[in-house]
Amino acid sequence: MILSPIDIALSSILLLFLIAVLAFLFNRYQKFLITISFSMTTIASLLMVAAGGWTVGKGITNQIILPIGLPDLLFHLRLDPLSGFFLTVIGLLAFFVSIYSLGYVKGFLGQRSVTSLIIFYCLFIAGMFMVVLADDALFFLISWEVMAAASYFLVMFEDEKIENRRAAFLYMIVAHVGAIAILLSFGVMAGLTTGFQGFSGYTFDAMRATRFPLGWATAAFLLSFFGFAAKAGVIPLHVWLPEAHPVAPSNVSALMSGVMLKTAIYGIVRITFDLIKVFPWWWGAIVLVFGLVSAVLGVLYALMQHDLKRLLAYHSVENIGIILIGIGLAMIFTSFQMPLLAALALTAGLFHTMNHAMFKGLLFMGAGAVLHATHERNMEEMGGLIHKMPWTAAFFLVGCISISALPPFNGFISEWLTFQAFLLSPSLPNPLLNLLIPMGAALLALTGALAAACFVKAFGVTFLGHWRGHHNPNIHEADWPMRTGMMFAALTCLGLGVLPTLFIEWMDVISEQLVGAKIATSATGLGWMWLTPIAHERASYSGPIVFLFIMAVVVLAYIFLHVRPAAIQRVPIWDCGFEKINQRMQYNATSFSMPIRRIFGFFFSIKEQVRMGSHYGHKAFPKKLHYHLRIRDLFWGWLYKPVIEVSFWVSRKVGKLQQGRIQVYLIYSFVTIIVLLVFQG
Amino acid sequence: MILYPFIIEILQLLIILALAPVFAGWIKMLKCWSQGRTSPGLFQPYRDIIKLFSKDVVIAGNASWIFRFTPYLVFGVAVLAGGIVPMLSVDLPLAATADVIALVALFAIARFFTALAGMDIGTAFGGMGSSREMTIASLAEPAMLMAIFTVSLASKSTSLSEMVQVIYSGLSVFRPSLAFALLAFILITLAETGRIPVDNPATHLELTMIHEAMILEYSGRHLALLEWAGMMKLFLFVMLGVAVFAPWGIEASGDFAAIPAAFLFMILKLAAAGAGLVLIETGLAKMRLFRLTEFLGSAFLLATLGMLSYFILE
Numbered sequence: 001m002i003l004s005p006i007d008i009a010l011s012s013i014l015l016l017f018l019i020a021v022l023a024f025l026f027n028r029y030q031k032f033l034i035t036i037s038f039s040m041t042t043i044a045s046l047l048m049v050a051a052g053g054w055t056v057g058k059g060i061t062n063q064i065i066l067p068i069g070l071p072d073l074l075f076h077l078r079l080d081p082l083s084g085f086f087l088t089v090i091g092l093l094a095f096f097v098s099i100y101s102l103g104y105v106k107g108f109l110g111q112r113s114v115t116s117l118i119i120f121y122c123l124f125i126a127g128m129f130m131v132v133l134a135d136d137a138l139f140f141l142i143s144w145e146v147m148a149a150a151s152y153f154l155v156m157f158e159d160e161k162i163e164n165r166r167a168a169f170l171y172m173i174v175a176h177v178g179a180i181a182i183l184l185s186f187g188v189m190a191g192l193t194t195g196f197q198g199f200s201g202y203t204f205d206a207m208r209a210t211r212f213p214l215g216w217a218t219a220a221f222l223l224s225f226f227g228f229a230a231k232a233g234v235i236p237l238h239v240w241l242p243e244a245h246p247v248a249p250s251n252v253s254a255l256m257s258g259v260m261l262k263t264a265i266y267g268i269v270r271i272t273f274d275l276i277k278v279f280p281w282w283w284g285a286i287v288l289v290f291g292l293v294s295a296v297l298g299v300l301y302a303l304m305q306h307d308l309k310r311l312l313a314y315h316s317v318e319n320i321g322i323i324l325i326g327i328g329l330a331m332i333f334t335s336f337q338m339p340l341l342a343a344l345a346l347t348a349g350l351f352h353t354m355n356h357a358m359f360k361g362l363l364f365m366g367a368g369a370v371l372h373a374t375h376e377r378n379m380e381e382m383g384g385l386i387h388k389m390p391w392t393a394a395f396f397l398v399g400c401i402s403i404s405a406l407p408p409f410n411g412f413i414s415e416w417l418t419f420q421a422f423l424l425s426p427s428l429p430n431p432l433l434n435l436l437i438p439m440g441a442a443l444l445a446l447t448g449a450l451a452a453a454c455f456v457k458a459f460g461v462t463f464l465g466h467w468r469g470h471h472n473p474n475i476h477e478a479d480w481p482m483r484t485g486m487m488f489a490a491l492t493c494l495g496l497g498v499l500p501t502l503f504i505e506w507m508d509v510i511s512e513q514l515v516g517a518k519i520a521t522s523a524t525g526l527g528w529m530w531l532t533p534i535a536h537e538r539a540s541y542s543g544p545i546v547f548l549f550i551m552a553v554v555v556l557a558y559i560f561l562h563v564r565p566a567a568i569q570r571v572p573i574w575d576c577g578f579e580k581i582n583q584r585m586q587y588n589a590t591s592f593s594m595p596i597r598r599i600f601g602f603f604f605s606i607k608e609q610v611r612m613g614s615h616y617g618h619k620a621f622p623k624k625l626h627y628h629l630r631i632r633d634l635f636w637g638w639l640y641k642p643v644i645e646v647s648f649w650v651s652r653k654v655g656k657l658q659q660g661r662i663q664v665y666l667i668y669s670f671v672t673i674i675v676l677l678v679f680q681g
Numbered sequence: 682m683i684l685y686p687f688i689i690e691i692l693q694l695l696i697i698l699a700l701a702p703v704f705a706g707w708i709k710m711l712k713c714w715s716q717g718r719t720s721p722g723l724f725q726p727y728r729d730i731i732k733l734f735s736k737d738v739v740i741a742g743n744a745s746w747i748f749r750f751t752p753y754l755v756f757g758v759a760v761l762a763g764g765i766v767p768m769l770s771v772d773l774p775l776a777a778t779a780d781v782i783a784l785v786a787l788f789a790i791a792r793f794f795t796a797l798a799g800m801d802i803g804t805a806f807g808g809m810g811s812s813r814e815m816t817i818a819s820l821a822e823p824a825m826l827m828a829i830f831t832v833s834l835a836s837k838s839t840s841l842s843e844m845v846q847v848i849y850s851g852l853s854v855f856r857p858s859l860a861f862a863l864l865a866f867i868l869i870t871l872a873e874t875g876r877i878p879v880d881n882p883a884t885h886l887e888l889t890m891i892h893e894a895m896i897l898e899y900s901g902r903h904l905a906l907l908e909w910a911g912m913m914k915l916f917l918f919v920m921l922g923v924a925v926f927a928p929w930g931i932e933a934s935g936d937f938a939a940i941p942a943a944f945l946f947m948i949l950k951l952a953a954a955g956a957g958l959v960l961i962e963t964g965l966a967k968m969r970l971f972r973l974t975e976f977l978g979s980a981f982l983l984a985t986l987g988m989l990s991y992f993i994l995e
Contacts (some may be wrong), residue, residue: 097925383803397747406790407783419782419826423833433991438830438988442823443983449822452793455814460800460811466743530777539780539839546761546778546787553757554750561902566737573741573802574898587800587808595816599974 005051006079007061009087009133011042012047015040016126023118030114034105037118041098041125048091049127049327055084059509063135070138076203078135081509082274086132086266089354090259092492093361094125097258099252100365100485103478107372108249112232117157119372124150124255131263135201137186138275144182144263148175152261154252155244167243174240178230182267185223189275192216207275217276221283224271232264232320235294236635241317242301246309246377250368253309257316258361262353265323272331273514281430284331291324292440295447300600303454304631306379306589311458312360315403316449322415323349325444330515333431339517341424344533346511347519348417354503355410355496359402362489366396369478369486370462374469379461379589381469388475393463395486400459402493404452408547409543410496413531415448416541420533450596457592466583498543501528590629597631605632685935686772690764692940693773697763700917702726706952710755711959726912730905741802751798752899752906758791759913766920769943770932771842780839781829782919785822788873788914792818795907799895806887810894813970817879817891820977821872824865827984828942831862832925834991841921845928854926857994861987863926868980870918872973875911877962879973882911889967919954923947 019040026033055062059081066075079087101121106163108114127147134140152175155168193201193210201204212220226237228591233241245253268287272279298318305311326349333342369392370385371377386393402409405416426434461468477488496503501520508520519533526532532540575581597606606629613624657668706723713720730991740748764775765784779787796815799807833839835856836847848854872879880891887894898909925932932939968976 044869045914215779384743386747387743391738393745401790401793404789404793405786406793407779407786412786416782416786420839423830426834426992434992435989438827439985441830442827442985445826446819446823449789449815449819452789453819456793456796456800456811456815460797460808464745464747464797464801465803465808526777532777536777537840537843539782540777540785541780545775546783547773549761549764549778549845550754550757553760554753557753557756557906561734563904566735566902568738568740570742570744571739573743573803573804581804583803585805586803587805592808595812595970596819598971599816599820618803 004062005055005060005084006064006077006133008047008054009079009129010064010077012044012051013126013129013133014089015044015047016122016129019044020119020122020454023115023122027113027115030109031106033118034109034114037122038098038102040104041101041122042095044127045091045094045098048087049095051079052087052089052091053506055079056081056088056509057506059513073136073138073199073202075139076135076205077133077139078204079133081134081242081507082269083267085350085507085510086262086353087129089262089357090125090128090132093258093489094255096361096485096489096492097251097254097365098485099488100254100368100482103481103483103485104249104251104365104368104372106479112158116153117252120150120153120157121252124154124252125262128259128263131442132266135205137190138202141179141183141186143247144179145271146505147260147263148172148179151252152255155248156172157249157252158247161247163243164247167240167247171240171244174230174237178227178237181223181227181230183227185220185227185271188216188223189543191441191568195312204270204275207279211278212276214280217279218283221272221276223278225268226533228264228267229290231267232261232324233294233317234290234320234324235285235297235317236639238294238298238317239636239640241635242305242310242313245313245316245364246307250309250364250371253313254361254364254368257313257364258357261316261320261416262357263326265320265349265353265653268324269327269346269350269514273334273499279331279335281332281335281433284328284333284335286328287324287331288328288437288440291321291326291328292443293321294318294449295321295325296443297603299447299450299454300596300603301633303450303457303593303596304438304604306461307377308370308379308382308458308462309364310375310455311379312363312367313452315363315451316356316360317453319352319360322418322444322447323352323356325349325440326352326414326418326421329425329437330439332428332517333421336428336430338427339515340519340534341421341427342515343508343511343517343519345421346419346422346515347507348414348421350507351417351500352411352414355402355493356415358489358496359399359409359411359493362399362486362493363403364393364400365486365489366392369482372478372482373475374473376473378471379458382462383465383586384463385475386463388464392478394488395483395490396463397459397464398490398493402497404455404565405448406452407541408494408497408543408550410493410500413497413500413541413543415444417533418444421538423539424534434608453593453596461587461589461592465586468583468586468588496601498547500531500543504531567610603634605634605637606630616662640679685937686770686774689770689772689940690774693768693770694760694764696768696944697916698760698835700951701912701982702730704916704919704955705912707952707955707956711956712962715959726908730909733900733908734902736901738856738903740900740903743803743900744801744898747794748798748801748898749903751794752903752910754794755791755910756906758787759910759917762787762917763913765841766917767842767845767924767928767931768920768947769940771845772933772935773842775941776842777840781833781841781921782826782839782923784841785825786830788821791910791914795892795895798899802898804898806890806894806897808888809887810891810897813891814895816970817872817973817977820974821869821980824977824981824984825869825873827981827988828862828865828869831858831865831984831987831991834988835859835995841924845924845931846933848928849933856991858987859926861983861990863922865980865984865987866926868976870922871961872977872980874915874918876915876958878965878968879976881967886965890992897902916951919951920947922954923950964983
């Protein structure tokens with residue numbers, strides 16, 4: 001038998017399980033265990049990248065039925081280009097993060113045992129791979145739970161801190177509410193497939209073959225969208241995300257933000273475009289609206305953060321929003337039978353999926369390196385790290401530019417494609433959509449510009465200026481495995497930005513299979529250097545020329561200006577003759593975002609207090625001012641607090657049933673049996 | 682003639698490098714006259730730049746490579762953008778490098794690095810400038826995109842050369858949608874290039890500085906590059922407006938003999954745009970920072986009205 005991609009994929013998953021077992025056995029040799037297990041996850045991830053890349057590149061579909069599972073409910077696996085694409089994304093980031101972990105996890109040596117971290121790390125990656133490979137509802141949900149449970153334990157890794165336990169608990173609840181919705185959605189679809197007779201409808205193949213009536217299909221779609229939105233952190237279901245992602249170890253945060261959220265995107269695409277296939281335009285409108293809300297509010301909340309990892313977590317909400325914008329537009333175009341435009345929007349969304357995995361992984365790895373060096377997550381206590389950590393700073397900067405959608409890096413390409421999809425919306429035969437969709441484009445522009453502001457803040461406050469902290473830790477540059485992992489991710493960001501056409505040609509088979517058109521022929525109409533979606537008269541962009549031209553001018557100007565040796569004098573910082581300037585007088589994260597806080601203040605619940613301390617004789621000469629600022633998510637008070645209070649109230653009432661006396665419980669059982677017998681009759 | 686587009690491209694790059702300071706000098710001259718002062722002459726920006734190039738560079742002790750790299754990058758971006766916006770002819774090899782959206786993003790990367798350079802030294806001025814600049818940019822961006830959207834509705838393209846050609850091929854520019862878009866574009870240009878009433882390029886007062894606050898620490902050749910790039914940016918925004926809203930005179934026939942006429946047209950349009958800018962700048966006072974939401978909000982509203990009027994009236 002010839003080797004097929006799915007064999008490689010399976011061997012990769014087996015390898016991950018094997019590492020988990022090995023980690024258990026070699027518990028005593030911690031240092032050795034880190035080296036050996038993360039080297040092996042590197043190999044497993046690379047295998048998966050090979051399997052995924054091969055599947056998408058050749059456009060093949062493999063199916064396999066594993067002889068495990070319940071009787072009559074065997075596990076079905078399928079590797080088609082859509083799965084292959086997500087396997088590549090997950091595998092690639094897992095590869096970079098595994099290299100990074102070789103150095104990062106050593107930081108825990110001597111503090112705590114890392115065995116559980118390694119075991120759940122492997123199960124987590126394997127779970128994500130299985131979700132994408134699953135071809136029946138049962139295996140999908142089992143894999144989904146493996147992924148959720150493993151990540152729960154990873155969030156709990158440093159379990160002596162109360163915030164970690166709280167975050168993990170919140171995460172668990174939201175994940176399970178979502179999982180129930182997904183289960184119900186599959187239940188609806190599987191039931192309709194067989195007319196609610198028997199279990200044979202649980203495979204995706206059976207669902208693909210069925211045309212669902214609109215009402216039931218809508219129910220299934222809404223349930224699954226709710227479930228996946230809870231996983232992806234779509235506003236208003238996002239509150240767990242900025243709690244759980246920052247407290248996990250940074251390599252795990254990178255994977256959670258970078259790729260775990262993407263499994264939800266995969267689920268949405270799989271269910272709408274592949275399983276249900278025919279849908280009305282307002283499904284797309286729902287996805288688009290939630291995408292826009294998440295994008296704008298995500299970035300605004302991110303701007304208000306001064307915890308570096310929390311800030312990045314809110315940006316995941318924003319970027320999931322941007323991906324959903326692309327997918328929502330693709331759904332709208334599909335429902336109006338415009339395959340070419342749908343292909344453009346879908347490619348934009350999926351491209352952003354890849355991009356976000358790369359730069360968010362990179363940024364979390366960078367934040368991890370900073371945390372590792374300074375033991376600090378609060379940006380207000382940092383500054384000037386570019387001098388002590390030049391490599392980390394450079395890689396983090398690449399991530400910042402990419403996520404701010406600036407050329408010539410990758411984030412720009414996918415946002416530009418999304419804009420092009422927006423600009424083509426006037427051809428939709430629906431006046432209402434024609435008038436409203438351009439507003440979406442404006443909101444996306446706002447998001448991009450605010451993201452740039454946010455990352456000027458994040459990079460500027462963390463890496464530039466002077467050290468703001470009170471204590472002066474011994475800051476060191478990240479070690480070489482960490483640097484290598486970040487470097488690979490940074491190079492991928494640049495590569496995807498400079499040569500997007502190659503990537504689009506590779507992934508084009510997905511849109512061909514899902515929406516029935518490909519954009520590569522037009523996207524690369526002028527050759528590999530030019531990205532021209534739809535037509536070159538319409539719009540064009542050339543990554544290589546932008547990159548090389550700017551670099552050439554920079555080098556020429558530099559050489560030209562250094563022919564005459566003009567001296568550079570390094571002098572102390574100009575203090576306006578005041579002479580008492582200190583590092584606490586610098587702009588910090590809170591002051592940087594003050595204008596935006598004031599302009600968009602109605603989106604937050606802000607409590608700002610200024611209190612005067614003691615003064616020198618008269619209150620015009622205060623000794624000390626106390627400034628207190630608290631900013632909270634509006635949704636917590638609006639949406640979650642009532643739910644929490646109601647559920648506590650209900651449990652208190654229900655709790656009255658619990659009497660603690662055996663006689664009462666016997667009566668309960670007796671009544672239950674009577675009731676059941678009555679209903680049976 | 683296969684070489685023709687390349688000759689035009691080089692010509693255009695030379696024009697932007699050489700004429701941008703003259704345009705800045707023209708604005709300064711008109712402004713002096715309108716305020717009853719004696720002007721330093723049309724070529725004063727040249728003398729400033731040359732003087733700065735020959736001076737030593739003084740930078741703060743803790744400045745990182747970002748501080749030194751930024752001027753070169755900003756300059757590089759301005760030169761590249763100068764090769765994209767059609768001024769004399771639409772036969773530009775670089776024109777397809779970026780459409781309007783990508784062009785705006787190119788200016789955004791220059792702004793991103795300038796803002797980082799402002800944060801690099803660690804003085805309050807730099808951070809203040811960066812914070813304000815990024816805030817204004819994030820308010821200007823949606824309006825800019827809406828204006829682009831409106832314009833692209835008529836021309837079915839976001840490529841600048843293509844827009845010019847569409848207008849030449851008989852599309853009327855006297856449309857309500859384009860009029861609204863033009864008004865919005867003027868407001869955005871004032872914000873993006875840091876002119877009154879958004880920012881005052883001549884001030885060094887801490888409460889009002891925005892762009893100047895970010896580049897306050899620069900000196901010598903770094904400052905020269907930044908100033909030159911700033912002049913080029915203003916020049917390019919005017920040219921961008923010309924290409925989109927009033928392209929007459931830009932040569933589209935591939936005929937070299939039409940180039941001198943195109944050049945003459947360009948000079949006339951620049952002179953007029955400079956005069957208009959001076960009228961705005963002398964007629965208005967600088968706005969408070971938090972009034973800018975209304976200013977840029979109205980730019981967004983105008984662009985949106987343009988879009989609506991396209992769907993309703995056209």
